[in-house]
Amino acid sequence: MDDAQAFYKELERNHLVALWNVSANLLPKEPRGRAIPYLWRWDTLLPLVRRGGELAPLSRGAERRVLGFINPGLPTRYGATHTLWAGFQYLLPREVAPAHRHSPAAIRFIIQGDGAFTTVDGDKCVMSRGDLVLTPPWTWHDHGNESDEPMIWLDGLDLPLVAEMEATFYEPFPKDAQRVERPVGDSERRYGLGQLRPTWERSVGPFSPLLNYKWAPTEEALRRLATGSASPYDDVAMEYINPHTGGPLMPTIACWIQLIRRGLRTRAHRHTGSAVYLVFEGRGQSVIDGQRFDWQRGDLFVVPTWAWHEHASADGAEAILFSVHDTPVMQALGLFREQAYPDHDGHQPVSRVFEG
Ligand code: GTQ
Numbered sequence: 590m591d592d593a594q595a596f597y598k599e600l601e602r603n604h605l606v607a608l609w610n611v612s613a614n615l616l617p618k619e620p621r622g623r624a625i626p627y628l629w630r631w632d633t634l635l636p637l638v639r640r641g642g643e644l645a646p647l648s649r650g651a652e653r654r655v656l657g658f659i660n661p662g663l664p665t666r667y668g669a670t671h672t673l674w675a676g677f678q679y680l681l682p683r684e685v686a687p688a689h690r691h692s693p694a695a696i697r698f699i700i701q702g703d704g705a706f707t708t709v710d711g712d713k714c715v716m717s718r719g720d721l722v723l724t725p726p727w728t729w730h731d732h733g734n735e736s737d738e739p740m741i742w743l744d745g746l747d748l749p750l751v752a753e754m755e756a757t758f759y760e761p762f763p764k765d766a767q768r769v770e771r772p773v774g775d776s777e778r779r780y781g782l783g784q785l786r787p788t789w790e791r792s793v794g795p796f797s798p799l800l801n802y803k804w805a806p807t808e809e810a811l812r813r814l815a816t817g818s819a820s821p822y823d824d825v826a827m828e829y830i831n832p833h834t835g836g837p838l839m840p841t842i843a844c845w846i847q848l849i850r851r852g853l854r855t856r857a858h859r860h861t862g863s864a865v866y867l868v869f870e871g872r873g874q875s876v877i878d879g880q881r882f883d884w885q886r887g888d889l890f891v892v893p894t895w896a897w898h899e900h901a902s903a904d905g906a907e908a909i910l911f912s913v914h915d916t917p918v919m920q921a922l923g924l925f926r927e928q929a930y931p932d933h934d935g936h937q938p939v940s941r942v943f944e945g
């Protein structure tokens with residue numbers, strides 16, 4: 590063994606590393622995310638979700654019937670991206686998903702059904718298609734279905750991020766369901782119209798006090814905005830806001846609702862931060878890092894960090910996308926960067942079509 594080899598062995602034994610040997614890994618020219626662009630089809634998901642309903646009863650220890658999306662580029666990490674967990678949750682009539690709380694933050698966006706609820710710290714949030722319900726960190730939450738139909742919703746959580754930060758805490762509630770001690774939809778009563786807030790209420794922590802963003806006002810806002818000019822990269826895209834700050838819903842999660850108008854194609858850009866998109870209505874396609882993803886209602890796809898992406902609605906149809914983003918983290922840490930696609934009028938050449 591020569592001197593150098595002996596030296597490096599000695600470093601290893603002492604739990605040391607020579608920066609000059611690893612600096613290319615530590616400081617790549619730009620982010621090299623391992624998460625890949627991917628898409629899951631509704632037609633594949635729905636039968637699996639239903640089979641889960643037949644096979645897996647809810648109980649303590651199996652508190653949530655959720656199929657989680659695993660990014661194929663990160664097979665050992667429970668997440669759709671490196672920071673975001675996404676899953677389809679299924680709740681049958683008269684079932685209760687027992688109450689608990691955790692330090693990771695959660696959002697739910699209702700895909701199917703009407704008349705289930707999530708109680709968040711005693712505030713009963715009634716859920717219908719298109720509603721967005723928040724479970725801020727460390728709030729008690731149980732889900733119940735008082736309707737005669739199964740409910741399906743998208744869960745978005747910052748589980749992989751909080752796990753990596755080694756800051757995950759969890760606690761079960763002593764009973765299955767919380768008592769509802771306030772008027773049903775109390776946060777909607779106080780903040781639901783969006784343009785006014787009670788003068789005496791102070792913001793408690795960096796979380797939105799509005800827990801249920803109902804579909805009707807969301808759609809109205811989108812339709813109003815759609816009559817004028819919009820973003821060249823996202824078309825008519827709106828972020829759900831914390832009424833105290835105008836900022837993101839929570840420090841780790843931002844949510845968007847987005848209309849791609851009939852026959853419209855956006856330009857490509859990329860930015861730090863990853864996102865999960867649910868196709869709420871319509872049909873269209875996205876090109877992500879040169880690969881085309883054709884999507885329709887109920888499909889879910891992932892845009893990893895620093896990936897070029899552009900969206901288009903299908904000919905003759907508009908599309909509505911709901912999305913969950915980790916960009917508030919990037920913003921807060923001074924790591925947000927954005928770049929427009931420089932060539933071909935802002936459109937990527939398509940080299941592959943996603944088959945799945
Ligand atoms: O509904 O409380 O998808 O705690 C993952 C963790 C849903 C929930 C998930 C959770 C929940």
Ligand code: FE2
Binds near residue numbers: 689690691695730
């Ligand atoms: Fe939870």
